[in-house]
Amino acid sequence: MVRGSVGVIFGETGTFEFKVMVLDSSKVYRGAYIKVWHDASSNEKDHTWVLGQVMAIKRSSDSFSIEEAMKGQRADKSDDKIVAEIMIIGSRDENGMLRSPVIPFSPGSPIFASDEGLTRAVLGLTGNEMDIGLLEGTNIKVQLSVNSLVQKHCSILAKTGSGKSYTASVLLEELLDQNIPLLIIDPHSEYSSLKVPGEGNEEDFSRFGVVPKGYGSKITVYTPASKSLNPDADELFRLNGMNLTVKDLTSIFPDNFSTTHTGILYEAIQKVRAEMETYTIEDLIFEVGNDKSKAKWNVISVLEQIRDTGILSPNPTSIEELFQKGKASVIDFKGVTPDLQSMIVASLCTSLFEARKLNHIPPGMLVVEEAHNYAPEKGFSKTTSTDILRTIASEGRKFGLGMMVISQRPARIDKNVLSQCGTQVIMKVTNPNDLKAISKGLEGVTSYVEEELMRLPPGVAMLVSNEIERPVLVDIRIRKSKHGGESVNVLKAARTVTPPPPSAMIVENHETSRPAPVRRPMPELHPSVSEPESDMIINIPVVDIPETASGITPPPKRQPSRAPRAENGAEGGGKLFKKLFGANR
Ligand SMILES: Nc1ncnc2c1ncn2[C@@H]1O[C@H](COP(=O)(O)OP(=O)(O)OP(=O)(O)O)[C@@H](O)[C@H]1O
Numbered sequence: 176m177v178r179g180s181v182g183v184i185f186g187e188t189g190t191f192e193f194k195v196m197v198l199d200s201s202k203v204y205r206g207a208y209i210k211v212w213h214d215a216s217s218n219e220k221d222h223t224w225v226l227g228q229v230m231a232i233k234r235s236s237d238s239f240s241i242e243e244a245m246k247g248q249r250a251d252k253s254d255d256k257i258v259a260e261i262m263i264i265g266s267r268d269e270n271g272m273l274r275s276p277v278i279p280f281s282p283g284s285p286i287f288a289s290d291e292g293l294t295r296a297v298l299g300l301t302g303n304e305m306d307i308g309l310l311e312g313t314n315i316k317v318q319l320s321v322n323s324l325v326q327k328h329c330s331i332l333a334k335t336g337s338g339k340s341y342t343a344s345v346l347l348e349e350l351l352d353q354n355i356p357l358l359i360i361d362p363h364s365e366y367s368s369l370k371v372p373g374e375g376n377e378e379d380f381s382r383f384g385v386v387p388k389g390y391g392s393k394i395t396v397y398t399p400a401s402k403s404l405n406p407d408a409d410e411l412f413r414l415n416g417m418n419l420t421v422k423d424l425t426s427i428f429p430d431n432f433s434t435t436h437t438g439i440l441y442e443a444i445q446k447v448r449a450e451m452e453t454y455t456i457e458d459l460i461f462e463v464g465n466d467k468s469k470a471k472w473n474v475i476s477v478l479e480q481i482r483d484t485g486i487l488s489p490n491p492t493s494i495e496e497l498f499q500k501g502k503a504s505v506i507d508f509k510g511v512t513p514d515l516q517s518m519i520v521a522s523l524c525t526s527l528f529e530a531r532k533l534n535h536i537p538p539g540m541l542v543v544e545e546a547h548n549y550a551p552e553k554g555f556s557k558t559t560s561t562d563i564l565r566t567i568a569s570e571g572r573k574f575g576l577g578m579m580v581i582s583q584r585p586a587r588i589d590k591n592v593l594s595q596c597g598t599q600v601i602m603k604v605t606n607p608n609d610l611k612a613i614s615k616g617l618e619g620v621t622s623y624v625e626e627e628l629m630r631l632p633p634g635v636a637m638l639v640s641n642e643i644e645r646p647v648l649v650d651i652r653i654r655k656s657k658h659g660g661e662s663v664n665v666l667k668a669a670r671t672v673t674p675p676p677p678s679a680m681i682v683e684n685h686e687t688s689r690p691a692p693v694r695r696p697m698p699e700l701h702p703s704v705s706e707p708e709s710d711m712i713i714n715i716p717v718v719d720i721p722e723t724a725s726g727i728t729p730p731p732k733r734q735p736s737r738a739p740r741a742e743n744g745a746e747g748g749g750k751l752f753k754k755l756f757g758a759n760r
Pocket residue numbers: 333334335336337338339340341342583633634635650651652653654658660661662
């Protein structure tokens with residue numbers, strides 16, 4: 176036996192695979208990397224170490240009796256035959272190109288456990304900035320390159336509960352350590368915990384060579400709802416409510432605008448623009464009210480829906496504020512309905528892309544959790560955000576705007592988006608459609624990969640990337656920050672006595688600094704529309720604008736077509752607000 180060898184090649188050998196009689200089963204196990212010296216060629220230049228991987232392993236023994244085994248007396252297992260099937264990965268030539276042998280290996284050649292240098296070099300694990308974990312079964316660090324991950328996008332796919340948001344947060348921590356700007360679409364309030372240092376035993380931290388760390392000062396959580404609905408949020412998130420165009424408005428609830436409605440809106444906007452330098456949605460509602468057609472009531476109704484979401488403001492959250500070096504802005508959708516979420520994602524991502532194109536913001540990454548909801552595959556559903564996410568997926572890399580797509584339903588994400596992801600981190604997947612969707616998007620995926628994905632243990636991911644030669648399994652490192660996606664303990668919750676929820680939903684005043692819009696009297700409304708719903712409308716006095724000292728006459732007074740939502744009142748919000756943001760918050 177050659178010193179250090181862990182097995183010997185036997186039987187028929189090929190240039191892609193061979194079998195090995197295993198001598199040291201602690202080193203030769205399924206997935207292990209091995210090396211073998213290849214000197215079958217007469218050309219000495221081709222003599223080199225070749226990397227292989229154990230794909231399957233079998234054990235047999237004839238040297239015991241059933242009776243002996245039944246009594247549990249089979250202590251000596253040294254005669255067991257262990258045979259491993261090795262797949263050859265190859266070697267790097269002097270130009271760094273991957274080469275596979277062209278002449279089969281010689282039976283009788285010894286194999287050895289691979290060393291870190293050869294494994295790294297042949298697999299192409301050459302990134303050195305982002306530590307995401309260890310190559311499964313080894314102490315070899317798997318590091319990704321920031322440029323490659325951000326420019327070429329990445330996806331994190333797995334069935335629910337398999338560690339998607341955990342793994343995504345590991346990547347986000349690494350990006351934050353490099354001060355990469357992040358904008359995180361967070362439908363389940365999972366990412367604010369990045370602020371808090373992680374907990375866990377010291378051994379786990381030291382195994383991965385990391386220490387607990389919170390990113391408190393780098394994380395800002397924004398709520399598109401309100402601070403009473405989402406008390407953990409740091410800031411309100413608002414969209415621009417001034418001088419909205421037909422496109423801005425129709426993109427909010429596109430299904431609610433027919434061509435006729437769009438025409439009415441267009442005309443109203445033209446008239447208001449001719450009269451006023453700046454206008455609000457109230458002004459548009461008023462102007463549409465002047466229209467002679469019956470269709471105006473539908474337009475008014477949709478405009479009122481938009482107004483009542485409370486998302487529009489004269490003091491919008493700027494993209495420059497959200498996307499800054501060393502900052503992660505989390506858009507926490509707690510309490511926001513799916514329709515409104517898509518609209519916000521569409522609007523936000525459009526501004527992000529435009530600002531990046533104009534170099535108004537630094538290069539960085541957009542993170543979309545539950546991406547199948549914002550960019551669904553054709554035939555599953557339709558949302559307003561699909562187009563812009565597709566655009567960012569296909570063009571973002573030109574402008575240094577990366578996208579991290581996270582989903583538990585790969586089959587339901589738009590293929591154009593998924594196929595643009597240069598790095599895929601995949602955890603356990605069992606749904607056949609999802610497996611098919613994943614393997615369709617991966618080059619050279621064998622049935623081995625699909626089987627492996629079905630069996631992955633928690634915390635282990637398959638990393639597939641343009642940068643590496645073949646999919647590798649990674650033991651994802653422990654998080655530095657606290658994990659925020661813990662499941663709810665139903666039994667514990669049922670046994671805990673909790674005080675009853677507050678009876679009334681309190682909607683605070685989001686916009687105390689909001690200047691009162693200048694309004695003019697609303698023409699008489701159709702009775703069925705004009706009758707305010709008692710729990711929805713609170714009348715506020717019309718604001719009189721005093722004439723200026725210089726004697727210039729102020730613009731004509733506008734009156735709200737319907738009184739706006741209560742400012743600070745316990746009755747604020749009303750049915751529509753409840754419908755959009757949920758009643759129990
Ligand atoms: N690499 C890891 N190391 C340690 N624990 C992990 C790891 N990955 C996942 N876990 C554990 O698995 C659990 C589920 O992970 P996570 O919340 O990320 O799943 P998910 O796929 O995002 O679930 P969901 O679809 O419900 O959002 C977590 O509570 C976490 O403790």
